[in-house]
Amino acid sequence: xxxxxxxxxxxxxxxxxxxxxxxxxxxxxxxxxxxxxxxxxxxxxxxxxxxxxxxxxxxxxxxxxxxxxxxxxxxxxxxxxxxxxxxxxxxxxxxxxxxxxxxxxxxxxxxxxxxxxxxxxxxxxxxxxxxxxxxxxxxxxxxxxxxxxxxxxxxxxxxxxxxxxxxxxxxxxxxxxxxxxxxxxxxxxxxxxxxxxxxxxxxxxxxxxxxxxxxxxxxxxxxxxxxxxxxxxxxxxxxxxxxxxxxxxxxxxxxxxxxxxxxxxxxxxxxxxxxxxxxxxxxxxxxxxxxxxxxxxxxxxxxxxxxxxxxxxxxxxxxxxxxxxxxxxxxxxxxxxxxxxxxxxxxxxxxxxxxxxxxxxxxxxxxxxxxxxxxxxxxxxxxxxxxxxxxxxxxxxxxxxxxxxxxxxxxxxxxxxxxxxxxxxxxxxxxxxxxxxxxxxxxxxxxxxxxxxxxxxxxxxxxxxxxxxxxxxxxxxxxxxxxxxxxxxxxxxxxxxxxxxxxxxxxxxxxxxxxxxxxxxxxxxxxxxxxxxxxxxxxxxxxxxxxxxxxxxxxxxxxxxxxxxxxxxxxxxxxxxxxxxxxxxxxxxxxxxxxxxxxxxxxxxxxxxxxxxxxxxxxxxxxxxxxxxxxxxxxxxxxxxxxxxxxxxxxxxx
Amino acid sequence: xxxxxxxxxxxxxxxxxxxxxxxxxxxxxxxxxxxxxxxxxxxxxxxxxxxxxxxxxxxxxxxxxxxxxxxxxxxxxxxxxxxxxxxxxxxxxxxxxxxxxxxxxxxxxxxxxxxxxxxxxxxxxxxxxxxxxxxxxxxxxxxxxxxxxxxxxxxxxxxxxxxxxxxxxxxxxxxxxxxxxxxxxxxxxxxxxxxxxxxxxxxxxxxxxxxxxxxxxxxxxxxxxxxxxxxxxxxxxxxxxxxxxxxxxxxxxxxxxxxxxxxxxxxxxxxxxxxxxxxxxxxxxxxxxxxxxxxxxxxxxxxxxxxxxxxxxxxxxxxxxxxxxxxxxx
Numbered sequence: 013x014x015x016x017x018x019x020x021x022x023x024x025x026x027x028x029x030x031x032x033x034x035x036x037x038x039x040x041x042x043x044x045x046x047x048x049x050x051x052x053x054x055x056x057x058x059x060x061x062x063x064x065x066x067x068x069x070x071x072x073x074x075x076x077x078x079x080x081x082x083x084x085x086x087x088x089x090x091x092x093x094x095x096x097x098x099x100x101x102x103x104x105x106x107x108x109x110x111x112x113x114x115x116x117x118x119x120x121x122x123x124x125x126x127x128x129x130x131x132x133x134x135x136x137x138x139x140x141x142x143x144x145x146x147x148x149x150x151x152x153x154x155x156x157x158x159x160x161x162x163x164x165x166x167x168x169x170x171x172x173x174x175x176x177x178x179x180x181x182x183x184x185x186x187x188x189x190x191x192x193x194x195x196x197x198x199x200x201x202x203x204x205x206x207x208x209x210x211x212x213x214x215x216x217x218x219x220x221x222x223x224x225x226x227x228x229x230x231x232x233x234x235x236x237x238x239x240x241x242x243x244x245x246x247x248x249x250x251x252x253x254x255x256x257x258x259x260x261x262x263x264x265x266x267x268x269x270x271x272x273x274x275x276x277x278x279x280x281x282x283x284x285x286x287x288x289x290x291x292x293x294x295x296x297x298x299x300x301x302x303x304x305x306x307x308x309x310x311x312x313x314x315x316x317x318x319x320x321x322x323x324x325x326x327x328x329x330x331x332x333x334x335x336x337x338x339x340x341x342x343x344x345x346x347x348x349x350x351x352x353x354x355x356x357x358x359x360x361x362x363x364x365x366x367x368x369x370x371x372x373x374x375x376x377x378x379x380x381x382x383x384x385x386x387x388x389x390x391x392x393x394x395x396x397x398x399x400x401x402x403x404x405x406x407x408x409x410x411x412x413x414x415x416x417x418x419x420x421x422x423x424x425x426x427x428x429x430x431x432x433x434x435x436x437x438x439x440x441x442x443x444x445x446x447x448x449x450x451x452x453x454x455x456x457x458x459x460x461x462x463x464x465x466x467x468x469x470x471x472x473x474x475x476x477x478x479x480x481x482x483x484x485x486x487x488x489x490x491x492x493x494x495x496x497x498x499x500x501x502x503x504x505x506x507x508x509x510x511x512x513x514x515x516x517x518x519x520x521x522x523x524x525x526x527x528x529x530x531x532x533x534x535x536x537x538x539x540x541x542x543x544x545x546x547x548x549x550x551x552x553x554x555x556x557x558x559x560x561x562x563x564x565x566x567x568x569x570x571x572x573x574x575x576x577x578x579x580x581x582x583x584x585x586x587x588x589x590x591x592x593x594x595x596x597x598x599x600x601x602x603x604x605x606x607x608x609x610x611x612x613x614x615x616x617x618x619x620x621x622x623x624x625x626x627x628x629x630x631x632x633x634x635x636x637x638x639x640x641x642x643x644x645x646x647x648x649x650x651x652x653x654x655x656x657x658x659x660x661x662x663x664x665x666x
Numbered sequence: 667x668x669x670x671x672x673x674x675x676x677x678x679x680x681x682x683x684x685x686x687x688x689x690x691x692x693x694x695x696x697x698x699x700x701x702x703x704x705x706x707x708x709x710x711x712x713x714x715x716x717x718x719x720x721x722x723x724x725x726x727x728x729x730x731x732x733x734x735x736x737x738x739x740x741x742x743x744x745x746x747x748x749x750x751x752x753x754x755x756x757x758x759x760x761x762x763x764x765x766x767x768x769x770x771x772x773x774x775x776x777x778x779x780x781x782x783x784x785x786x787x788x789x790x791x792x793x794x795x796x797x798x799x800x801x802x803x804x805x806x807x808x809x810x811x812x813x814x815x816x817x818x819x820x821x822x823x824x825x826x827x828x829x830x831x832x833x834x835x836x837x838x839x840x841x842x843x844x845x846x847x848x849x850x851x852x853x854x855x856x857x858x859x860x861x862x863x864x865x866x867x868x869x870x871x872x873x874x875x876x877x878x879x880x881x882x883x884x885x886x887x888x889x890x891x892x893x894x895x896x897x898x899x900x901x902x903x904x905x906x907x908x909x910x911x912x913x914x915x916x917x918x919x920x921x922x923x924x925x926x927x928x929x930x931x932x933x934x935x936x937x938x939x940x941x942x943x944x945x946x947x948x949x950x951x952x953x954x955x956x957x958x959x960x961x962x963x964x965x966x967x968x969x970x971x972x973x974x975x976x977x978x979x980x981x982x983x984x985x986x987x988x989x990x991x992x993x994x995x996x
Contacts, residue, residue: 040914044926067917068817249814269816323923323944323961325891366947370915370923373890378913378925383895388853388885396793399859403780406772416773417988420875421798421835421861428799430835431825432865434874441799441826441835452988459991464770470798470861479799479826479833 014048015080016147017060019166023081025093031060034084041087041374043067043074051147055139059147071270073358076168086339086375098286103130103295110176111240115186115303120210121222123245123274124186124303127281128176130238132156132294141291155291156232156239159284161263168272169243169280170264172212172220174230176238184240185213186222193218196228197260209254210246223251223268224260241288243281245274274308275357314352315365323369326381336375342368398483401515401559402468405485408514412507414464414487419448427474441472445486446550453490461492468555483555490549501548508535508551515562521592537561576607576634577645582665583627583656584620594627594656601655602648605640608632626665670729673703677733687744694737704730774996775877775985778904778973779859782879785903789896791855791881796842798861802832804841808952810919817919822865824874835863839880840920843945843964847953852884852960859969870981877969877985884945884955884962890923893942893963897927905976912936921964922946931975939975940967 021028028034035045044065051059066074073079085092107128115121136142137158145152145161152158160171176182189205195218196202203221205211211218220226223246232239251268255261285296321327334351337344342353342362355362362368373381406416419442422430426440433439442448445467453463466487473480489504491497505522512520517537522545525532531547542561543553583594591611598609613628620626631652633645653664677697684690697704708726711719783793802813811817821837842858858880868874883892894913901909909929916926921943928936942965947957970982977996984992 040912042915044914067915068820069917069919071816248816252814252816322887323889325887325889364922364947366922366944373923374915378890378894378915381891381894381913383898384889384891385895385899386883386885386888386892391790393787393790393792396795398795399783399793403776406776410770410772412770413768414770415990415993416771416776417990417993418773418775418986419988420986421863422875429827431827431829434824434865448988452990455988456990462768463990464768465988465990466770472799481797481799 013064013066013075014148015062015064015077016144017062018147019059019077019144020062020081020084023078023092024085024090026090028084028090029088031062034088035062037087038064038080038083040377040379042083043070053143053147055143059143061147068270069361072272072360073168075267075270076164077166079168079358082341086336089339098290100286100289101293101295102298104298106299107297107301108299110182110238110297111179111301112181112183113186113301113303114183117186117188117210118303118305120188120247120250121186121244121303122247122306123277124301125243125277125281126184126301127241127243127285128238128297128300129241129285129288129294130297132237132239132288132292134232134234134236134292137291141287154232154234156236156288159287159291160241162287163280163284164263164267167276167280167283168267169276170223170267170272171280171284172226172242172264173232174219174226174240174242175232175236176240177236178230179214179219179240181215182240183215184219184242185215186244187211187213189218195219195221197221197225198228198231199225200228203258203260206257208250209257210250212242221254221258221260222246224255224258224265225262237294239288241281241284243277243284245272245277271360273357273360274304278302308357310357311355311363312352313355313362313365313368314350315368316349317351318349319365320369320372323366324373324381325384328372328376332376333372336372337368339375340371342371397559398555401562402555404515404562405468405511405555405558408511409466409487409507412464412510414466414507417449417452417465417467418469419445419452419467421470421472423447426472428472428479443471443473444552445469445471445484446488446546446552449486449488450550453488457490457492462496463488463490484552485543485555485558486550486552488550497549501545504545504549504551508545508553512558515558517558517561572634572636574635574637574639576632577640577642579631579633579645579649581629581631581649581652583629584624584663584665585627586623586661587616587625589625589661591627594662595629597655597659598629598631598652601652602631602633605633605635605644605648606631607634669707670725673697674729674732677704678736681733681736681740684740687741690737690740690744697733698730698737704733771993771996773985773993774973774977774979775969777996778976779877779879779969781904782900782969782972783857783859785900786857786881789855789899791857791883794842794846794856794858796836796839796845796858796860798836798863799826799833800836800841802834804844805834805836805838808844808949809840810946810948815919817917824863824865836860837864838862838966839878840918840964840966842880843882843920843949844953846882847884847950847955852955852962853886854882854884854962857881868983870983873970873982873986875986876982879967879969881965881967882945882962883964884960886960888962890925890944890963893944893965897940897942897965901929904972916941916943918943920946920949927965929975932978937971937975939971940965942966 017031031047035047038045046063048061048063051061053059107126110128111126113126115124134154134156137152137155141158141162142152145158148165150161156173160173164170188207189209189211191207193205194202210222212220212222218227219230246268248269248271251265255265289296317330320333334344337353341356345352353368421442422438423440423442424437426443428441430439449465449467452465456463468485470481471484489500520535520537523534523536525534533545533547534541535543542557545551595609610630611627612630615626633640656662656664680693684693696702711723823837824835826833839858839860839862846856861875862878863875866872901911911927911929913925913927916924918924918941924943926938927940927942928938931937942963945962945964950957950960970985
């Protein structure tokens with residue numbers, strides 16, 4: 013919110029610190045404050061505009077120059093000036109003689125003061141008033157409207173003035189709007205109201221949307237002589253809802269939304285009448301109408317000095333704490349180590365002892381609170397597996413040449429739809445990672461010949477009407493040179509090998525997917541799928557499943573003292589035969605002396621005939637008890653050959 | 667022939683004095699290299715008469731051979747790189763660039779997160795996770811942010827269809843304070859890293875999706891002074907230099923007192939990186955902890971901002987760009 017430095021200065025006799033210094037002090041103790049700009053004034057001279065980011069819990073009292081002046085008084089320890097009493101022209105009568113007030117909704121309207129002024133003269137407001145409004149970006153209108161605006165910026169109470177002579181009979185009703193009722197506001201816009209909304213009405217029609225904006229019909233014009241001034245207090249939630257429904261946010265609605273103390277209405281009407289009397293003449297009808305069924309009671313809060321020390325971790329001297337509370341006008345009373353404070357009506361944010369301790373802390377200064385290492389036994393931290401293995405996986409993939417990207421959780425298609433998407437291609441939550449990665453790859457091919465990227469992130473799907481959120485890992489490999497892309501499937505497979513073995517998972521295999529699309533290859537452990545390769549160049553793995561299976565302890569087998577024997581064997585099989593099937597036969601036949609089998613070549617060639625491919629394996633035999641003889645190994649090899657050739661389509665090349 | 671004698675004298679003199687391979691190599695170039703003194707004479711022979719050429723030629727060639735012999739001897743003397751043939755085969759130009767081994771790059775935020783996490787783990791904080799699709803209850807209501815309260819305006823929210831289910835994309839990691847405290851008894855020390863979402867126009871310093879890290883500590887006497895010590899330690903370790911920090915008043919409905927932590931960046935500007943405060947007594951009651959027994963602090967830090975500061979990154983949107991020209995710098 014914007015504030016005028018000159019205006020703030022007017023609350024003090026003593027000179028305020030320079031704007032920059034003031035901003036610094038306010039930032040440290042109250043609200044973040046920036047010196048926005050210097051403004052030249054029509055009358056000569058200049059003013060400085062401060063942008064003060066009033067915290068939401070202080071909007072009750074600090075959306076006003078007086079509120080900020082009070083803060084300055086506390087943090088700079090400068091007393092506020094006592095404002096001189098003005099002599100006013102009074103008409104000793106009762107407002108009730110002129111006006112009838114009927115508040116039908118006391119839950120929504122907590123207070124309604126109507127004041128009346130007679131014989132005023134509408135004209136331009138004085139230049140000192142205009143200047144203050146202009147500095148804050150407001151347009152001066154006339155002395156009545158400007159005075160009301162002025163008081164809103166000064167005290168934070170929204171006010172409204174009606175032309176009393178346009179009300180016939182002179183009656184004000186505070187009621188809910190009728191369904192479909194319409195109003196044309198001061199700025200000539202038409203609004204259709206509903207029955208959840210509160211209006212100020214005359215005997216028949218709405219003349220203002222309560223607490224938000226006045227209507228055109230009863231507005232002050234050049235001929236206006238007698239006026240009704242409204243200083244009211246409206247319930248915040250209803251104001252907020254109405255303002256949102258109508259798409260109409262005004263200074264008044266923002267004020268009421270943040271809740272204003274009902275006590276303020278009385279001060280504000282006195283002030284505005286004095287200002288109007290000064291700028292537009294006329295007489296003030298001495299007795300106002302004041303509808304105020306539930307009087308506001310200031311809260312009383314008690315706590316001990318030990319509470320301050322316990323929460324803040326520093327012993328602030330009692331005298332210091334009491335002096336701060338006094339400056340805040342909290343009227344502290346000390347009794348046996350207990351303090352009791354009375355909160356001024358405008359400090360609606362103070363409700364419990366922690367709120368008051370915060371006041372002491374911020375005025376004392378957070379910079380003065382010493383840093384103190386917490387006490388207590390340090391327990392060993394339990395490892396978070398998701399997080400831990402996420403990092404292991406990152407390391408493995410980065411070592412394999414992959415770079416990590418982050419994509420948005422949004423996608424063009426998906427199962428979970430966003431109510432308020434920010435863009436057309438972000439209407440859903442993503443249901444996989446690999447599609448995003450393929451887009452990244454395409455983009456990056458403009459700049460690089462070789463793309464290897466991965467992402468770890470969440471995907472979102474629906475199952476039984478519930479949203480399922482899953483951690484996934486996906487990767488893609490693409491080369492600009494298309495020749496290199498032909499082998500990419502095996503590269504992906506190799507990466508998965510490296511990844512899973514790196515995580516200590518050894519018994520995985522690849523299976524054609526039972527479901528379409530045809531190019532999908534399942535990655536399985538036992539019978540469970542943990543992910544898939546979208547042939548040729550993309551993979552996606554369920555991270556939670558992977559982590560569940562990952563075992564950090566790699567089982568150690570003692571290194572054999574006896575030499576290993578390696579034999580090669582080549583098998584001719586039909587092209588559709590899977591390596592795994594041949595491997596199964598070999599491993600199931602050989603027994604435990606066969607400690608490892610490596611496929612080292614797959615070959616298709618004309619000389620083999622169209623319907624055959626050659627699989628070449630290294631078979632490694634070793635015993636932990638003795639040196640194996642050729643003879644022993646030959647027996648095993650013969651057994652394996654026999655078993656392989658048990659399948660009539662397979663042939664061992666000799 | 668004066669000229670040959672002088673070359674011979676100079677060359678042999680220099681070679682006698684040479685004490686290392688490099689010097690010998692230089693001498694070789696100076697006399698019999700491409701533009702060496704002797705080579706120049708040999709080159710000029712073709713402009714001479716046949717007789718001159720014959721006489722000068724044989725002397726020059728003899729001298730060249732003599733110098734070559736001497737150089738070879740000298741080179742052998744200086745050991746491992748000696749011998750001309752030998753040298754060509756084994757000599758390594760150690761200044762040539764190394765062969766490129768392709769290694770990938772970790773995302774800068776993952777990198778910073780890893781560092782941040784290990785600092786907090788060293789101070790006894792456990793890493794905990796929570797869902798990205800959150801309920802209105804955990805994201806707002808349980809954190810003292812009731813519906814229709816203007817404080818909700820602080821968090822622009824992506825809602826999930828249909829609205830009546832009250833599901834949203836979490837706007838902060840704070841729901842996990844509630845989720846964790848509901849299930850665990852103090853003393854508690856946790857951090858919760860994760861992606862959060864804000865429905866707002868993005869620019870170089872605001873993203874619709876970014877990384878936050880929530881922290882929570884609850885014990886008998888946990889105080890503002892403790893928070894200050896912890897955060898000071900954290901910044902010292904993360905930035906490995908003394909970073910200027912300030913704490914100023916802030917407001918979040920789920921803490922009281924509430925404050926903001928700013929750090930000074932390299933251009934001397936204060937940068938807001940942490941929102942924090944002492945856990946509001948109502949929040950403790952909400953999770954059935956007795957505020958007269960337990961107290962603690964909570965904080966939320968923007969990892970994107972910290973990463974930007976650490977690596978001088980000027981646009982927050984780069985993190986989600988998938989652009990390898992950016993990622994490959996880390």
